[in-house]
Every structure is written in structure tokens, then in C-alpha cells.
Amino acid sequence: MQMADYLDKxxxxxxxxxxxxxxxxxxxxxxxxxxxxxxLKIQKPSWCNKPPEGKPFERSIFFSIWVSAEGIQHNRLYYNIHALKLRELNQYKIQSREFAQAFRNRLGPYAINWPNLSTNYGPLTLMQGWVELDKLEEEVPKLCYSFKPIAIIIDELLTERKKQILSISYF
Structure with missing residues (x-):
């Protein structure tokens, strides 16, 4: 099967x-x-800065589901949440390792919804797993719908790390 077929699916x-x-x-x-x-990528505009030319996924947090040549050979459709260059997100003060650990701590109750899940990665990959590729039409919607509660965790963590704007008031 060609990559175009997967893009279409x-x-x-x-x-x-x-x-x-x-x-x-x-x-x-x-x-x-x-x-x-x-x-297939899911994200909020508030989770990214304007991307550099030719690098649409840099400096952002996003959920992705993908098919690779290796995945095709092993009948695997991969998914993950990336957190790339968090220190460069303009509105937030984030330490990548601390953010990743805080996310993983809150992920616990939702882990049951994520097949073959691993969080044993560095701070750029918050979580990753896979499902059977030959069940793409069934599994992709499940993964997408399971992401919304996880998105709330990301929002909460970002809110906690929002830069404070100092406002000086003169009487």
C-alpha cells in the first residue's frame, strides 16, 4: 500500500x-x-508558536498517529504525544523534563485507553504506543476520541506554567 492511501484513510x-x-x-x-x-496530527493553536519555514511540527505539543515503512512491515500503527522545544513556547515558562514528568504523573488513570503504551522516553516524547495497522479504520477513531481527556491534562499543565505579566499600577 502506498503512503497516499494512508493519507487518504x-x-x-x-x-x-x-x-x-x-x-x-x-x-x-x-x-x-x-x-x-x-x-494524522491533533493539537491546539495555543500549544505552538508560529512554525519555522519548512518545519511545521517544531516548537509545539501535538498528538500524532502515523504509518511508517517499518510500521507496515510489523503491522503497527504508531501514536504519540510530542513536546518539542517547550522552552521556546512564548507564553509559558517550561522546563521540559519537569513538564514530561508532571504529564506522566497525571496520565495514570487514562493509561487503560492506550494500547501498548510506554512513557519510558525522554522529555520530547510524553507517551508512545502502537495498535495493529490492519485495524486502522477501527483504531484511529478510538485513539482520537481518547485524546481529548489527555488534552485537558496538557492545558492544565500549561496554565500552571503560564508566564506572569507584571503589571505596575501608578496611583
Missing amino acids: FQKTATGLNKHYFDSAGLHFKVGEWLGCAV
């Missing part, structure tokens, strides 16, 4: 999801190719 899945469910949380979908993989 991801686009059909994204189109078929309950748009109101995700819009109500400010979550946006993107389907595209990145590093030779077909990718």
Missing part, C-alpha cells in the same frame, strides 16, 4: 469524526506527510 477518518466534540475543546486536525510517514 487518515483524511477520511478525520472528516468522519464528531467535529463538535473536538471543536469544543479547540482541537484541530492536520493530515500530511512528515519524515516519510503518513501522519
Whole structure:
């Protein structure tokens, strides 16, 4: 199967999801190719700075589901949450390792919804796992819907790390 076929399947899945469910949380979908993989990405605009030219996923937090050549060989569809260059997010004061640990501490009750999950990564990958590739049409919607409660954790962690603007008032 060609990468274009997976991109098409991801686009059909994204189109078929309950748009109101995700819009109500400010979550946006993107389907595209990145590093030779077909990718479905979910994120909030507040989780990223304007991306540098040609680097659409840098300096942001995002959830992604992807198909790679290796995944095809092993019948695996991968998913993860990346947190790239968090110190460069303009509105927040974030230490990457501390943020990753805080996320993983709060993930516990939701872990049951994430097959083959691992959090044994550095601070750039908050969590990662996989599902069977031949069940793509069934598994991708499940993963997407399971992400919304996780998005709330990310929002809470970011709110806790929002830069304080000093305001001086003169009488």
C-alpha cells in the first residue's frame, strides 16, 4: 500500500469524526506527510508558536498517529504525544523534563485507553504506543476520541506554567 492511501484513510477518518466534540475543546486536525510517514496530527493553536519555514511540527505539543515503512512491515500503527522545544513556547515558562514528568504523573488513570503504551522516553516524547495497522479504520477513531481527556491534562499543565505579566499600577 502506498503512503497516499494512508493519507487518504487518515483524511477520511478525520472528516468522519464528531467535529463538535473536538471543536469544543479547540482541537484541530492536520493530515500530511512528515519524515516519510503518513501522519494524522491533533493539537491546539495555543500549544505552538508560529512554525519555522519548512518545519511545521517544531516548537509545539501535538498528538500524532502515523504509518511508517517499518510500521507496515510489523503491522503497527504508531501514536504519540510530542513536546518539542517547550522552552521556546512564548507564553509559558517550561522546563521540559519537569513538564514530561508532571504529564506522566497525571496520565495514570487514562493509561487503560492506550494500547501498548510506554512513557519510558525522554522529555520530547510524553507517551508512545502502537495498535495493529490492519485495524486502522477501527483504531484511529478510538485513539482520537481518547485524546481529548489527555488534552485537558496538557492545558492544565500549561496554565500552571503560564508566564506572569507584571503589571505596575501608578496611583
